[in-house]
Amino acid sequence: MGEKTKMIIRDQASEFTKLQVSPETAKDVKNIAYGVYSPLEGFSCENDFLSILTHSRLESDVPWTIPIVLDVDEKMIRGMKPGDEILLTTSDGGEETIIATMELEDMFEYDKDQYAESVFGTKDTAHPGVKKVMGREDTLIGGPIHLLDEVKGPHAKYNLKPKETRVLFHKKGWESVVAFQTRNPPHLGHEHVQKASLTVVDGLLINPVIGKKKQGDFLDTVILKAYETLIQHYYPKDSVVLSTFETEMHYAGPKEAIHHSIARKNLGCTHFIVGRDHAGVGDYYGPFDAHAIFEAFPDLGIQPVCFRSFYMCTKCNAVVSDKVCPHGGGEHQVNFKGRVVRRMLAEGKVPEKQMRPEVAQKIIEMKELFVK
């Protein structure tokens, strides 16, 4: 959409039906518009929605596991018909901003139980993803969107678009790039996995998820500062890029591992690291379910790099995985314990043998560490 058209739409904004979307949905709008969610061009219509839930593929047969949906109060769209245009707006506590137009292509009711079962493998409302689905409005609308204005988050510097990462990788001469998804500051186990992967590819994209998370998760700023510090002290400058993936965590385990892979493929990555219980929560998924699911997607266009468990072995005196160390399960195995690291950092203590001291120190210096 040209700048002139955008201006005309803004001038005539009062004549359009406006729909205010959450900051998280605004991130979906950006991801669709910039191609992070390619080949999507808008929010899911019913045909794609059902195809995703039933077959984990779009109607066009392209792999897709989590529908990108826009739910609305039915009253908001009463009287509207396919072909009508809507203005999507958002407000993050401040002024309302028009972010996109949406061509209304489909309006439909949906089965929330089917949605939950397909995406999360459970209808248990104690699961945060299921809880969110059950709290959604009963009507979904679908159709293509056109971005008018980008709402820049506090970490805009790190939010590279697919075109930018692709040019950047090309410029760096990287033909193979492995992406690492994270929602935590790095401990030594993360570093081991990243460096083991980097050994066999040209570059590493550290790609933390920035967006709404659950209570007790690390704040986005903490994750970014921790990685800045780690890269500064422990990574070759020309082998790593830090950039964010602005989205909300769904905690959909295996289905989300595929979703995350697709986004990284669109960023130009050739490989994607999948760890133990990727995007999991509680005990809803088996530790390696997110590895097994890749077998059903030979056409994903990105290779999973699957890691089982990794730990500190006091006998090997190194961070290892169960594949390379014979001392696992015994007295020499010291696991990386997220809860312990979290508690120590909150108490201002450096978790020795778990986290690089520079990284821990940087985190300790920060006032707020966790989502409240």
Place this chain on the structure above:
Amino acid sequence: MAGNFKEVKLPDSLHKRIEKRLPNTEFKTVSEYVTFLVREVLNNIEKEEDDQKAFTDEEEKEIEERLRNLGYID
């Protein structure tokens, strides 16, 4: 919709060849196996086509400039 199916004809000999391999795979039917293989092959072709969609010089320069300003390249 992805749930609907169409028939495709395979040479008898190829069908037999695939059928023979089935016990060594996770696939239950020849159709499942062929679907998997065709998806894999199509993905490779589509990837090659995607790779050929290069940026215009002007577009690439603009992006490089932004990346330079952000400190991603020197």
